[in-house]
Amino acid sequence: MILEGRTAVVTGAGAGLGRSHALTLASHGARIIVNDMDGVSAESVAAEIIAAGGEAVGVAASVTDEKQVSVMVDRAMDTWGRIDILVNNAGILRDKTFAKMDMDDFRFVLDVHLMGAAICTKAVWGIMRQQQFGRIVMTTSSSGLYGSFGQSNYGAAKMALVGLMQTLALEGEKYGIRVNCLAPTAATQMTDGILTKEALVQLSPDLVSSGLLALAQDNAPTRAILCAGAGYFARANITLTEGLYIGGGESAGENVIAHWDGISDRTGEIVPAYGLIQSERELAGASLARAAKAE
Numbered sequence: 001m002i003l004e005g006r007t008a009v010v011t012g013a014g015a016g017l018g019r020s021h022a023l024t025l026a027s028h029g030a031r032i033i034v035n036d037m038d039g040v041s042a043e044s045v046a047a048e049i050i051a052a053g054g055e056a057v058g059v060a061a062s063v064t065d066e067k068q069v070s071v072m073v074d075r076a077m078d079t080w081g082r083i084d085i086l087v088n089n090a091g092i093l094r095d096k097t098f099a100k101m102d103m104d105d106f107r108f109v110l111d112v113h114l115m116g117a118a119i120c121t122k123a124v125w126g127i128m129r130q131q132q133f134g135r136i137v138m139t140t141s142s143s144g145l146y147g148s149f150g151q152s153n154y155g156a157a158k159m160a161l162v163g164l165m166q167t168l169a170l171e172g173e174k175y176g177i178r179v180n181c182l183a184p185t186a187a188t189q190m191t192d193g194i195l196t197k198e199a200l201v202q203l204s205p206d207l208v209s210s211g212l213l214a215l216a217q218d219n220a221p222t223r224a225i226l227c228a229g230a231g232y233f234a235r236a237n238i239t240l241t242e243g244l245y246i247g248g249g250e251s252a253g254e255n256v257i258a259h260w261d262g263i264s265d266r267t268g269e270i271v272p273a274y275g276l277i278q279s280e281r282e283l284a285g286a287s288l289a290r291a292a293k294a295e
Contacts, residue, residue: 002217004029007080009072011063011120012090014041017186020205021087021212026054028213030085033076034058037090055080063090063116066123073123083124085135085216088117088161098152106153113139113157118164125177134177135216138165140225141183145236162225162238169223170274178222180215183236184208185229207231239269240278245289 008025012018014036022032026049034049036042039060046058059075061068076083091113094105117138128134143151144158162181169179186208187200211228214220225236244262246255256263272278 001029002213003085006084006216007031007033007076007082008085008087008216009033009035009076009083009120009124010087010089011035011116013045013087014038015045017184017205017208018087018089019045020186020209021089022056023049023052024206024209024213025085025087025216026052026056029054030216031055031080032057033072033083035061035063035072035090037062063088063120064111066119069119069123073127077127082131083127084131084133085137086120086124087137087139087212087216088120089139090116091139093151093154095150095154097150101153106156109153110157110160113154114160114164117161121164121168125172128172128177129175132176134172134175135220136165136168136172136177136179137212137215138162138179138181139184140165140181142185142227145183145225165225166223166238166275173222178220180220180222181225182208182212182215183225183227184211185227202230237271239266240272240281241266242268242270243281243285245285247286247289 003025006029008030010018010022010025010032013022013034018036022034022045026032032046032049032054034042034046034056037060039058042058042060046056049056057075057079059072061072063069073083092109094109096105121136124134138161140161141154141158142148143155144162148155165179165181172179185203186205187203207230208228211226211233215224215226227234227236241264244259246252246259
């Protein structure tokens with residue numbers, strides 16, 4: 001029961017992957033706020049947890065509504081006095097090619113995935129800072145990390161969550177808050193019609209939620225992107241190649257083109273510990289080049 005005494009909020013937990021997350025965390029001792037826009041579904045999952053001997057409360061709330069989220073957080077605090085884990089799982093799809101997509105659908109998907117996660121995280125951030133403990137999991141996707149045809153809105157939102165995770169992990173470190181991303185592949189309403197029936201059979205949400213446990217536990221990593229599906233797990237990273245110093249001048253653009261393979265060479269690439277690594281490396285490279293030229 002490695003989560004015993006911990007309280008978790010799981011958004012979009014009335015069905016599918018969110019339900020699996022809630023049941024998994026509860027089975028390891030966590031008390032669960034089961035969130036969903038559909039209150040009946042939220043209450044049903046909470047009832048499942050209680051029937052299995054756990055503690056849970058179903059709360060109907062839209063993650064895009066700050067007042068509703070605030071009420072949800074107050075419910076958790078009034079019931080258990082703390083919030084240790086937040087799983088930002090709620091999401092929607094509005095798939096179309098970019099040429100056919102209207103901006104309302106683009107904004108709506110970003111609003112639910114990105115702003116919904118930001119609103120929920122902001123609602124618990126002060127609590128976690130005061131506790132000196134927090135575990136926050138953003139739900140990203142291979143569509144954001146690597147692209148997926150017809151999902152420009154979804155992909156943009158999911159990659160934005162990686163950027164949010166990277167910064168919050170740095171800001172939360174001294175307060176004991178660890179922030180990570182989960183990139184799931186699972187058979188849910190959102191993947192119905194995208195993957196084949198044969199693939200969906202192998203992609204039980206339960207096989208993803210076991211990975212969530214690693215990101216929610218006391219000894220969780222931070223700034224990790226865990227890819228999970230069909231019982232298979234891998235880490236994704238945003239890397240930086242060693243690169244080349246090209247310099248300026250009229251021929252700089254042509255030189256970038258000419259040395260593209262060298263700039264792209266992945267030998268010795270790194271995973272930067274923070275964003276300024278890029279500028280630090282660039283300035284260091286320029287200084288070395290000037291020093292070598294002076295000699």
